[in-house]
Amino acid sequence: MNILIIGSGGREFAIGEKLKSENQVSKLYFAPGNGATSRLGENLALSDFEELAKFAFNNQIDLTIVGPEAPLCDGIVDVFKKHNLAIFGPSKNAAKLELSKSFMKDFLTRKNIKTAKFLSSSDFNEISNFIDTLDGKIVVKADGLCGGKGVLILDDKNSAKEAAFEMLSGKSFAQAGKSVVVEEFLSGFELSFFAICDGEKFVSLPVAQDHKRLLDGDKGPNTGGMGAYAPTPLASKELIEKIENDIVKKTLDGMKEDGNPFCGVLFVGVMVVENEPYVLEFNVRFGDPECEVIMPLIDGNLSEILYNAATQKLTNIKLKDEFAVGVVVASSDYPYKNSKKTVIEVDEIPLNSHICYAGVSRIKGKIYADGGRVLVCVGTGKSLKEARDGAYLLCEKVKFDGMQFRTDIAHQALK
Numbered sequence: 001m002n003i004l005i006i007g008s009g010g011r012e013f014a015i016g017e018k019l020k021s022e023n024q025v026s027k028l029y030f031a032p033g034n035g036a037t038s039r040l041g042e043n044l045a046l047s048d049f050e051e052l053a054k055f056a057f058n059n060q061i062d063l064t065i066v067g068p069e070a071p072l073c074d075g076i077v078d079v080f081k082k083h084n085l086a087i088f089g090p091s092k093n094a095a096k097l098e099l100s101k102s103f104m105k106d107f108l109t110r111k112n113i114k115t116a117k118f119l120s121s122s123d124f125n126e127i128s129n130f131i132d133t134l135d136g137k138i139v140v141k142a143d144g145l146c147g148g149k150g151v152l153i154l155d156d157k158n159s160a161k162e163a164a165f166e167m168l169s170g171k172s173f174a175q176a177g178k179s180v181v182v183e184e185f186l187s188g189f190e191l192s193f194f195a196i197c198d199g200e201k202f203v204s205l206p207v208a209q210d211h212k213r214l215l216d217g218d219k220g221p222n223t224g225g226m227g228a229y230a231p232t233p234l235a236s237k238e239l240i241e242k243i244e245n246d247i248v249k250k251t252l253d254g255m256k257e258d259g260n261p262f263c264g265v266l267f268v269g270v271m272v273v274e275n276e277p278y279v280l281e282f283n284v285r286f287g288d289p290e291c292e293v294i295m296p297l298i299d300g301n302l303s304e305i306l307y308n309a310a311t312q313k314l315t316n317i318k319l320k321d322e323f324a325v326g327v328v329v330a331s332s333d334y335p336y337k338n339s340k341k342t343v344i345e346v347d348e349i350p351l352n353s354h355i356c357y358a359g360v361s362r363i364k365g366k367i368y369a370d371g372g373r374v375l376v377c378v379g380t381g382k383s384l385k386e387a388r389d390g391a392y393l394l395c396e397k398v399k400f401d402g403m404q405f406r407t408d409i410a411h412q413a414l415k
Ligand code: AMP
Pocket: 116, 139, 141, 148, 151, 183, 184, 185, 186, 187, 190, 212, 269, 280, 281
């Protein structure tokens, strides 16, 4: 099989690395890829969907896999399908589950799926009246895509109203904030739940936990994610069944009923409150860094699973009885601004660990840190502790100026 992967992050590197280990995969391409994916396959400087489809057709690409949300929301899947090319990911209409929080909230309400009480509006008076009905902390979200940064948690009604006003004025999040979603604050623990879907059927992946805040102890600003681990012991068998039956199945049935069958990765951001799962958000792709810890736990052929999902004949998935922990190593000024390019040195890589490269470029054969989240140190093992120790041992072998990482990944499970 020849496979094209769209994207340039650690997530796409992890997918590529898994595919590279499979006998049936012959050629791998990345568009655009990063400074390290060129070790796994060929990087292509293409982004126009028609040009990518033409490349796929001319180069006998059997399957295209889309990593990030932006091309999905812009309709890359619809363009490939128009040309009868196999592509794994949701259509533009189905990707609205991630693109618009108000679409997602409306969908959840219509299909009777549990989520935080909310109001979605662009009218300040209406929002202000709704805020008056809430108690405790209040969550204010920009409706559109903001790279995970459009969510504010406010301590009281007045600051919530101010935040909503700023968003509506376009000051804080430009067009993405012209409509806002206000929610009650849910207190519990979060899970990242992933299902590979073919429009009707799904298979679940090991349940992960992300660490969104920059600093140890879940302090500091929100980021794209500073580390993840899977499977989490916080997700009991009973809880997984509830998520599968009450959220994933209902979502797939509902999307099909509405004429937008969902094919791709459904990523449910779950908040568990008193053992009940609530949907915080949907994403229509693998999480990053969750993908980096899930890939090493898949025992079967990923190429076959994703091809079957893309062609509506999904079967089962084989998983390893192991754990994986991924620690994101970021540059000095992440998440505030870009840092200076700096060379990465890596000593010998210990057993049962590996690096997924993300924000890197290659100059004269050397890999440079060239982005916010630079790489992910992944450890695997028979226990979570073994996997965590492996990941941190690897962190000690990596060196570049200004590198920073959290030292407490998986803390909720290893208390
Ligand atoms: P979202 O992008 O909607 O997942 O929100 C980003 C983060 O904000 C989530 O991962 C949660 O940590 C937090 N969050 C969002 N909505 C709520 C809510 N209703 N209650 C508590 N925390 C929330």
